[in-house]
Amino acid sequence: MGTTSKALSLLSYFSRAMPRIGLSELARLSGLNKATVHRLLSELAEHGFVEQVGAGREYRLGPAFLRLAALREKQVPVREVALQQLTELSNKTGETAHMSLLNGDVLSNLAYAYSNRHGTMVMMEDAEVLELHSTGSGLAVLAYSPASFVDEILSRPLIARTSQTLTDPADIRALLPAIRRQGMAVSTGGFEEDVISHAVPIFDARSACIGAMAVAAPVSRMTDALRHNICDKLMVHARQTTRILGGFPPDTFPPYQPQTPLAEEA
Amino acid sequence: MGTTSKALSLLSYFSRAMPRIGLSELARLSGLNKATVHRLLSELAEHGFVEQVGAGREYRLGPAFLRLAALREKQVPVREVALQQLTELSNKTGETAHMSLLNGDVLSNLAYAYSNRHGTMVMMEDAEVLELHSTGSGLAVLAYSPASFVDEILSRPLIARTSQTLTDPADIRALLPAIRRQGMAVSTGGFEEDVISHAVPIFDARSACIGAMAVAAPVSRMTDALRHNICDKLMVHARQTTRILGGFPPDTFPPYQPQTPLAEEA
DNA sequence: GCGATCGGTTCATTATTTGAACCATTGGTT
């Protein structure tokens, strides 16, 4: 691994759950020498990628990202496009819609939209982390990822978020062909109890899967009618999002077919 | 310069004006060897900090920034705080309010708010770059920056954006004491003709100047009454922003005094 | 078909990175 990669990988240890990290702890997490981590952090800090916070001298992500994210978004307005689509999708389904992007071996939430049709909604947050094995979005991404990547992911310990989380690699592999046939993944209670999530993958210009768009609803509210409505609208908006972003679904991706209660299967 | 710094500095060549850069061009811009740049870009690309775009194989900023910016914003909601303050400021003054952060030797715009009081407004954009010598915000920052930084900035060629831009280092230095006395900088037509900009510096927890909040108005609309209103409201909201962000003005920073037409001077 | 680009690669030389051991501080425990 190059020095630059080491420096950049340090950034990946910052998360919602661990927003500030001390020097020694970061050295432990990354397996690098403390002196090395210190030098890398100093260089990162010089460029505003991290900064030190008050007393404990811990480090946190720096202000440079605001500028660079704004530039990125100006060039490729993924978030803006996603928000438009999600707002429509959420309005049409009456449920929470969200979109997440693949970031290493995990999905991170990019944007979301709530509906005000019901008193209760599945809640979401920006930059929330979604695991590939326990969420509908993750399964959708796995189904359209290279075999080597799937092997890599499934070879690691799969944490059971709920009693319904699939943790056997074989069980998860068995789902993928069906997801590929339908162009959509469904996960019931895999990440949070009582939440059912439908997800459709999003592709880039090289037809690589870069993330997923999903609708998350309380299990208690799910009916055949709602399911069909969600499937139909989700398929439309996910495909549209891929297209607007300049991406192309792979040749094997099933074309859109209007979903009616009669057309149901599986 | 360490390897990491070289890699990170490559990112700084991407801008609104130059959103995509080819390998050879980036090598030329940075003065590094083409092979070196290629290796650094490959490492950056591995982590999603840059990506290659279609035909020309040029590079642009990658999707990783969206996630990291969201995390940063979650931890230190500068943008959110700024937007609230700017919206109020813009409403109270009837003019465009914006806030920019120091990024190396230049300010980059973080957020802005328009008023709908008038048919014409000074326009702004996110991630827009403001030079230190030609803008009100830049002068405010210079006035509260270390002497060595000021020397560094003023030793470089100062581009004349308009016929009214100050390009003589001595002229600019002469302004700084008055700015420090008032806690506010004013620039008329320095960046764009017919725009007058009032700016107040923003400070962090160590009382270092990290950027500026400003109100930009058409010169044609400027009256004594508007000027006093802008000064008063800008002082209030800039100080409030510093405070909310956990920062402290330096001891030398003048305390807020209500601005009335009678209290005017220079 | 030529010349001048481009992105990308190679490999001996070189300079940077590395890490064990070392401070100075801090905070909790005996």
Next chain:
DNA sequence: AACCAATGGTTCAAATAATGAACCGATCGC
């Protein structure tokens, strides 16, 4: 108050990774 175990940070010889001139193959304009 003495002690221990943390912390962030520093040092410098040894080891490793970065470097860059020259080289491909492809593309473009003429």
